[in-house]
Structures are given as C-alpha cells and as structure tokens.
Amino acid sequence: MEARIIGLKGCGKTTLVAALAEGRGDGHIATVHVGDSRVRALSDMFQPKKTTFAEFKVREVAWPEASARKGEMERYLDALAGGHVYLHVLRAFDNPILGESIQPAQDLEELDREFLLFDLIRIERAFERVKKAPLSDAGKAALARCQEALEAERPLREVAFDGDQLSFVRGYQFLTLVPQLLIVNTEAGAEWDRSALESAAAGREILAFPFVDALEVSRLSPDEQAEFAEALGLPGPAAEVVTQAAFKELGLISFLTTGSDEVRAWPIHLGETAREAAGAIHSDIERGFIRAEVVHYDEFMRCGSMKVCREQGAFRVEGKDYLVADGDIINFRFNV
Numbered sequence: 001m002e003a004r005i006i007g008l009k010g011c012g013k014t015t016l017v018a019a020l021a022e023g024r025g026d027g028h029i030a031t032v033h034v035g036d037s038r039v040r041a042l043s044d045m046f047q048p049k050k051t052t053f054a055e056f057k058v059r060e061v062a063w064p065e066a067s068a069r070k071g072e073m074e075r076y077l078d079a080l081a082g083g084h085v086y087l088h089v090l091r092a093f094d095n096p097i098l099g100e101s102i103q104p105a106q107d108l109e110e111l112d113r114e115f116l117l118f119d120l121i122r123i124e125r126a127f128e129r130v131k132k133a134p135l136s137d138a139g140k141a142a143l144a145r146c147q148e149a150l151e152a153e154r155p156l157r158e159v160a161f162d163g164d165q166l167s168f169v170r171g172y173q174f175l176t177l178v179p180q181l182l183i184v185n186t187e188a189g190a191e192w193d194r195s196a197l198e199s200a201a202a203g204r205e206i207l208a209f210p211f212v213d214a215l216e217v218s219r220l221s222p223d224e225q226a227e228f229a230e231a232l233g234l235p236g237p238a239a240e241v242v243t244q245a246a247f248k249e250l251g252l253i254s255f256l257t258t259g260s261d262e263v264r265a266w267p268i269h270l271g272e273t274a275r276e277a278a279g280a281i282h283s284d285i286e287r288g289f290i291r292a293e294v295v296h297y298d299e300f301m302r303c304g305s306m307k308v309c310r311e312q313g314a315f316r317v318e319g320k321d322y323l324v325a326d327g328d329i330i331n332f333r334f335n336v
C-alpha cells in the first residue's frame, strides 16, 4: 500500500512525512506503522519475540523547479502518477517565505482544476492517437464516459465504473481517479475555519492539525504519544489518525494473529473471506485451509484469555467463506 503526499509548494509535505515516520523516515519517503493500539495491548499481554504492525508506505511528491521547457505545475502533475491514495496537504498556517495569504479552499480548487485538465488532455491525446494506438469500442466508450464526467467537473473517483472498465481506465493513470484525504496544516494555537473548505472538499474527508505539533508528538515513545497529542489538542498521534483515515478511505481492515513468537496486524480488504485472509499470511495456508478459529479483539479483552473465551462461547470456529471483521484475532488450521 502506498500513499502519495501531495500539495502546493511549502504547505508542509516534508513535515508530514517526518511526523508519520516516527523517526524511521528518510526525507521524502517513510514506512508508516499503522497506529493500532490493539497490537500494542496484545503485545503487552503475550510478550512475543516480535511485534509487527501493518505498514503503509508514504512518499512525498516534492514541488519541482520550473525548467525552460515546462512550468512548475506541469512538471508537478507529470510526477504525480502512482500510489493508491493521495494525502492532499493544504496550508492553513502563515508561511512568510511564500508571501501568500492563507487560503486552503482556493488552493484545493486550484489543484482540483489542474487535475481535471490534466486528465482531459490525456483523454484527448488518446483519441488523437487512435491511428497509431487503436482503441477497442469498449475502450472508446470508457474514455468517453471519463470525458463526460470531467467536462462536468466530476473527478473520476466519483464515477461508478464496472470492473472491466475500471481496470481499463486505471491504465491511463488519471489523477482524479485516485482517492484523496485532505490534511490541513493549521497554525498551532490558532482558530481555523473549517466551513470554507467543506464545500470545496466535495465529500473528501478532512483532517486538520498543526504539523509542527504532530512532529513533536511523533518523537515521543508510543506510550506518551496519545497523552501529549491530547494535551496539544490534536486528534491523536499523526500516524494513527492518518493511517486510520486512509484505511477507511481504501476499504481496508486489519485482522490480528497472536502467539509467543509474534503479535501481528494484517491488512486486508473489507469483504474478504477467512480463506483469502489466510492467503495474506501465506499461500500455503490459503491452499490447505481447514478452518479459522476466531475471537474478536473486544471479546478477547473482555475475557482476558483464550481459555475464558472458550468457556464463555466467545471463541468461534469459522469456515472458508466467513467474512473477516476488523479486529478479529484468528488462528488458522491448515494442512500442507
């Protein structure tokens, strides 16, 4: 899973990478641990040799210098392709170097407009090139559908494509197809007016906190982070808040495995079955799947041990088609 951190010049992208990295980053790229207090709690109970969080790669797309051939914006748009979700940073703090006023809603509209235009031009080029790169009728219809949406100023992520159309459209790496979370970098201690941004957000989820404070919090130990985040008025440690919102946006959940060797969170898509979840661990477990022994995390914590879970009927045996829920603790039975 990879998230791209995007946004206009000087809005705080690099600062966000650092806050998410919790010291593990490298400038523009970081591997973010999906903040999951359940993993920490289970690890405290089982004292395993190893504790493994679900992970998320983030990569900043840095604002480029203009060249003789291309302006800054053109170069930026060219560099954006890829990634499963955009973390779109908006500046709501005063950055004196930029010499521009604070206007996150207008900044958002500016990049939205550029994205729409970029995608429209890409479609026009595809139509122009049909002699050299022929398009099937289905392909033409899919692109026409994209064009129609974009001309009505609708981003492609809002269009309900069917499976075949979607995989065809994905091949073009359209910018408006990628889901977005909006992350507002606010001025520490200052009020911030959310209402202006809400209409421009058009349904995208908005997170808002001062990145400089989030960065300070991210330098603390996991135990201290939640407390200090609260004291500073943040919604939580950045890695936790942002990854949870990104998981929700992408329809991801985590199931858990426990034991004396390892406590671990495994990301899968909502709607995946026990057998598919087994495949997330190893293809052998998926192939040799017999059954899944399941206790939900909340039930487990209520009971305090597997033994009590069994006695109280919180422990379930599920078959291959069981739909895994977020927070299920699963032990797979399989033969190889």
Ligand SMILES: Nc1nc2c(ncn2[C@@H]2O[C@H](COP(=O)(O)OP(=O)(O)OP(=O)(O)O)[C@@H](O)[C@H]2O)c(=O)[nH]1
Residues within 6 Å of the ligand: 007, 008, 009, 010, 011, 012, 013, 014, 015, 016, 062, 063, 093, 094, 095, 185, 186, 187, 188, 210, 211, 212, 213
């Ligand atoms: N006051 C204040 N300054 C901030 C905040 N976040 C970032 N800055 C400062 O703003 C400047 C730009 O931040 P960066 O994180 O480098 O922004 P960027 O989006 O990566 O910038 P480019 O890569 O050049 O586009 C730096 O000097 C930061 O220290 C904030 O929340 N409050």
Ligand SMILES: [Mg+2]
Residues within 6 Å of the ligand: 013, 014, 015, 060, 062, 063
């Ligand atoms: Mg930067």
